[in-house]
Amino acid sequence: MSDPSSPPVSPPISLHREAVLAWLETQVSPQRLAHILGVEATAKALAPLHGLDPEAAATAGLLHDLAKFFPPARLLAIAQAEGIPLDPVLEQVPHLLHAEISAVVARQEFHVHDPVILNAIRHHTLGCPGMAPLSCLIFVADAIEPQRGDDPALLALRRASRKNLYKAVRKTCDLVFEHLLAHHKTIHPRLIETRNWALQWEKYGEK
Template sequence: MRQRVLDWLADNVPPARIEHILGVEQMAIDLARHHKLDVEKAAQAGLMHDLAKYFKANRLLDMARAEGLPLDPVDEANPHLLHADVGAIVARDEFGVTDAEILAAIANHTLGRPGMDDLSCVVFLADSLEPGRGNTPELNLLRQASFADLHQAVWMNCDASFQFLIAAHRLIHPRALLTRNWFLQQFPRSLSFT
């Protein structure tokens, strides 16, 4: 299956994005192993997380509507945000993935979801923190947090993303805010690394 996905990605995704996807796959494996989660599921979700990344806006909207996914005005303004949810549809329809946890991890990797399970947390964090994203002190702190406590790392990662989006005057999707708030309410203590 892995080679089949890689062949499909080679036809549908630029080489630089494949490097990112492989980085997410590896970080998802590392996080899953560290947190004693299913490594095979993490690898599969990591490898498939960006299947719809380069779909055109109209295709993303059409597939989301056909699937009956709820659309927020932010989705309409920025259909690219739908690539995660649509990616799960592609994983199911193109590759026969039926495992609900894997499909959820793919669907939740961009905006998260309140109460998402640990596998979704792993892929959500791996997408933002894989080594190809850079080597800043902020990213390294978030990487440490992701190995220390998945749940706290989720809201910390959301906070960092929001800071970027606010500085760039970009819209923030309500689901991302709901994700951050849910995880902050459940796991409020701050991690400190010295």
């Protein structure tokens, strides 16, 4: 089994946060913007606990849902233009592409080129086996930011997120599965693969 760790994130990019916020205000609902800011703050707070750059984490958190409200046809069109592979589940549920497309928008609209940050945006919905620690962090922060609530399962997940990123990824997948199964929703195979990968690495991530 190979070590999923990645090279250190490059120095923080020059990102005009106010310009991003102004763009988001025209593209997402106030409730979604509150969620995005919650992910930004959560990621920035967690990053030092895992030896990650807080500014890179905040940047990925701020940009993670740029395409959240893009209509299905637009998501599919951008995916095809960018050569993003489509499978039957993504074609059936194009909304799952919003993470991939948010990375495209971050690159095109805000000139983000750091591959570690772009991958963290890209992987925040379905994850990816072997994903870098920053991707794990954003995947988890998306699930635990304050707007998500304070039920016992979330509180347990927040505790895990401070000690073991891989355990937190696995527990995040488990919570997502519960929600999808309860609502008779399709589960993308990559989320299952991400869960199984994180389970294997859990024992190495304890702090």
